[in-house]
Each structure stands twice: as structure tokens, then as C-alpha cells.
Amino acid sequence: MAKTNPGRFFEDYSIGQVIAHAVPRTLSGGERALYHALYPARHALYSSDEFARACGLPAAPLDDLIAFHTVFGKTVPDISLNAVANLGYAEGRWHLPVYPGDTLRSDSEVIGLKQNSNGKSGVVWVRTRGVNQRGELVVEYVRWVMVRKRNMDLPAPEATIPELAGAVAAQDLVLPEGLDFSDYDFSLAGEPHRWSDYEVGEIVDHVDGVTVEEAEHMQATRLWQNTAKVHFDATFREDGRRLIYGGHVISVARALSFNGLANAQMIVGLNGGAHANPCFAGDTVRAWTEILDKAETAAPGVGALRLRLVACKAGGIPGMLRGEDGKYLPHVLLDLDYWVLIPR
Template identity: 85%
Template sequence: MKTNPGRFFEDYRVGEVIRHAVPRTLSGGERALYHALYPARHALYSSDAFARACGLPASPLDDLIAFHTVFGKTVPDISLNAVANLGYAEGRWLAPVYPGDTIRSESEVIGVKENSNGQSGNVYVRTRGLNQHGEAVLEYVRWVMVRKRRVEAPAPPAVVPELRKVVAAQDLVVPQGLDFSAYDFALAGERHRWGDYEIGETIDHVDGVTIEEAEHMLATRLWQNTAKVHFDATFRPDGRRLIYGGHVISLARALSFNGLANAQMLVALNAGAHANPCFAGDTVRAWSEVLDKAETAAPGVGALRLRLVAAKAGAAPFALKGADGKYLPEVLLDLDVWALIPR
């Protein structure tokens, strides 16, 4: 058999390192498509001149382009037969990615645990994205619910890794040369800086985007994500294609521009949950909560820890969980990130 049916839960062993196939050289084409698919308009990722004025050699590709590219490489080995992508932790962007860089991915299996139904299990992996020089540009942990090939197959011994709830502020990596001391607020689109945000403050990002079927499949193909649930309408009992969770992340991040236009760079992914499935026809809106603030050693650069929430249109403002502690059915995404912002 020469074709690849993908791995199933019982195929994973803790400690295994998987080098994922097909490195990808990124270009300005990815930037153009990203900005066409999402309402992305942060100035640092739109203008070489603006980026140079902030101390960088040119405008990097959006942080989430790097994330999607690294993530997409892992799908054939990690989540081709996934039921759902469950969460993220300990994510850090370690270096900007520029047009011309070639990105590859590798993952270490750090945990496995069969579910009580005996039909699936959760697989934990630590993934790194590396450039053409072998330098890490991104790392994160994610865990995925994966089907078993045979229900009667014995499960590997359960190992659940202990993961940090938050990336410490001192562990954030600020890109070399980044300098916001002469930051142009007019060109960036808003006047709000680090000191204007208060811990506990919530921001309604106002705008919304209705997801189209062709649009989300184009985006998922762009990142070479081959998970069956996103394309094959026969793969789910309800006959619906599940929206790639990263598509929702990028929509929410782009929508957050209205109120957080100066939160220019994502530098850490503390936690994340795809709370409920998203389908074509859903209209996505977003809101944020300021969870923490930190200074950095870079000139003029501060960091905000933000909760970024995506929900379907019609959800109550700033509503997240019910009295039972579970996510409300309208909530699609609950993401905890650190972002760099001028002080």
C-alpha cells in the first residue's frame, strides 16, 4: 500500500520525534492571500517602510502565517484522523519570518491518553517550526483527539504532560532591533499605547465577518492542512465541513485591529481552546480582555497579555461561560496571547 491513511491513536508513542514532510518557501504571495482572506491590516505587517522605522529590516510576514504554515505541515502526521483540535499551550514566536524564508516542522510526542469511550484518545505534541538555517521561529504544544483504528486495540500507557498556564513575561522573545520609541501612531491607525490599557479592561471589536464555504477551504488549502473534516462532507455524520480553527483565530486577530491596532506582534500563545465548532454561514465577531501587562527591555516596547474571544453574531457581549463553567454554545474560540505594543 503506497497511500497514507494517516496515523491513529494507537500509533503514537511518547518520546517519538516526527519530522514532517514538505518544507515550504514563503513569499509575498502568502501575505497577499492572507490579507485577502482576513481583514488583516496591522501596519508592521503591511509596510516595509513602517517596519524599518520600527528597527526591523523589512515587513515580516504576519505571525499567524508562520503559525498556519508550521501547523499545516504537522496535519498529515498528527491530526489527519482527528476528531477535534483541543487546545494549545507554551507557544512562543522566536524569530520573525520574512518572504524568502523556508519553513519546516518537527514534533515530539509528549503525551497520550485514551478516552473513556475507547474509540479515541488525546495526543499531546510539542511542535517546532524551523527556517532554512535550522533556527527555530516558533514552538508550541497542542493536543488533539484522534480516532482509534480498531476499538479493541490496546492503548499505550497514559501520559499527560504538565504544561505551564502562562508563558512568563521574561521568557518573551522580542525580535532583535525592534524599537517603538519613534512609533508613528497616525500611520498605525490608532493612538492607544501600552499605558492606555488597564488590566481587566474589555474591548468590543465591533466588526464581524460571515464565513463562506469556498473561502475557508481556500484558506485551509493555502496552509496545506489536509485534515479530512475540513474538506470531505462525508467525514462527519452531519455532512458539514468543519472550519479549520486557525481560520477562526486569524479572523479574530484581524477583527481585533479595531481597538488593538497597535498590538502589533504576537510573541506568545499561552493557551487556547476551540470552544465550539464553526461552520460556513456563521458570522464571527470578537472581543478582548486585558489580562496582564509587562515591560520589555526593547526601547519603547511593552507587552499586553490578552484574552481574544471569537463568538457567533448574536452572542451576549463579553459572555464566555455559563453557570456550569462550560463555554456558551455561541463561543467559538478562547485564546490567551502576549502581544507587543508601543509604550
């Protein structure tokens, strides 16, 4: 009897199925150090315990995307081991900060299925929840992924496409207990720009670029325990190239956004996202942000910005996202719609 795991194929999923993902993970300062080494990440709240305490938190939490990548990585052996591509995200919320010493585990519920017209693959929608060692909800999100079929002769299941919110409502964002930006130190944070300095419709060009190399991509993929075959095995794609993990592109773009959004400290909502085009080693990633919305919050001195973060490679022009046909331009790698907390 075979003891290895070939991964689930499209026909192995059913609506309402709940999958508990294996191997909980205890996070430490090591993950923070590696994250800041892999990406040009330097937001003050995640870099300094003293800065975080001045903002009402007990210490510097781990970067929000560390929690996201850890929870996401747990799901890969069960959801996307046989994926063609990870397609998008919606309805994401961060409920609690994660600190060194916290242990995260996750589960996913299948909420949608649709076979592709070619009969060789299908799209699977799942709602994933990451909880800590106390069973408290840390992060949740919906994602959808294209998965290969094992048996092409099997009939297509009845299509079920979930209705997803276009955005997380500002009043549904969860603010960390005690967060207070009343005495926020802009000089230590690196920029003077606050909530009131940003206007809806404004485009921020983050200027800098990072050339993605195989070395850090492979280290990042292993760090988050992402076992998807397209990221490791060059024979798994017809072009013989390893696909750069989409989460790597997200973190590169988020880190690049520091230049112009240094005070956008905490990610609290994920409204939507798409990996528009593949990224490969050698591509240079640049980023720009559009301000989509603004909201007040109940926390002292804290406002919320809804941002569209776009990562692109050579040829990308800030503000240009889609062609006349409505499709993403070929240089666009990532289109991410998310909420952040920023001093007012």
C-alpha cells in the same frame, strides 16, 4: 503494497516519538497578499516595509500567524489527519520574524497520550517546532488533538498527561532584534492607544463581524496545506458539514481585533487556546478581547500585553464566556490567550 498514507491513528503514537514533517515550504509575498485578502488584516508593521524599518526591523515581516499556520499545516498529515477535533494550545513562543524568502519546516515530539472512555479515540499531545532554512527556531508550541482509533480492541496505553505552564512568563518572551517603538507613528498605525492606555480587566469589543463562507475557508485550508479530512470531506462527519479550520477562526478574530488594538503589532507568545465550539460556513464571527496582564520589556518603547481573544457567533456578548456550569457558552468559538508587543 499500499503506497498511500491513511494517516496515523491513536494507537500509532508513543511517548517520546519524534516525527519529522514532510515538505518544507518557502514563503513569499504571495502568502502575505493571500492572507490579507482572506482576512481583514491591516496591522501596519506587516503591511509596510517603511513602517517596519521605522520600528527597527529590516522590512515588514510576514504576519506571525502565517508562520504559525504554515508550521501547523506541515504537521497535519502526521498528527491530525484522522482527528475528531483540535482541542487546545499551550507554551507557544515566536522566536524570529519570518520574511519573504524564508523556508519553514517542522517536527513534533509526542509528549502525552490518554485514551477516551468510549474506547474509540484518544487525545495526543505534541510539542511542535518550526525552523527556518538556517535551522533557527522560528516558532514552537504544544497542542493536543483528539484522534480516532483504528482497532477498538487494542488496550488503552498508560495515560500520560503533560504538565503545561498556565502561561508563558513575560521574561521568557523573545523580542525581535532591533525592535524599537520610540518613534512609533500612531497616525499611520491607525489608532492612538498605547500600552499605558489599557488596564488589566478591561474588555474591548471589536464591534465588526465577518460571515465565514465556504470559499475562503477552503482557500485558506489549501493555502496552509492542511489536509485534515474534516475540513474537506463532507461525508467524514455525521452531520454532513465541513468543519471550518480552527486556524481560520483564529486569523479572522485576530484581524477583527484591529478595531481597538491596532497597535498590538506582534504576537510573541501563545499561553493557551481552545476551539470551544465548531464553526461552519454561514456563521458570522465577532470578537472581543480582555486585557489579562501587562509587562515592560527591554526593547525601547516596547511593552507587552497579555490578551484573551474570544471569537463568538450570533448571540455572543462581550465579556460572557462560560455558563454557570463552567462550560463554554454555545456561541463561543475560540478562547485564545496570547502575548503581543505594543508601543509604550
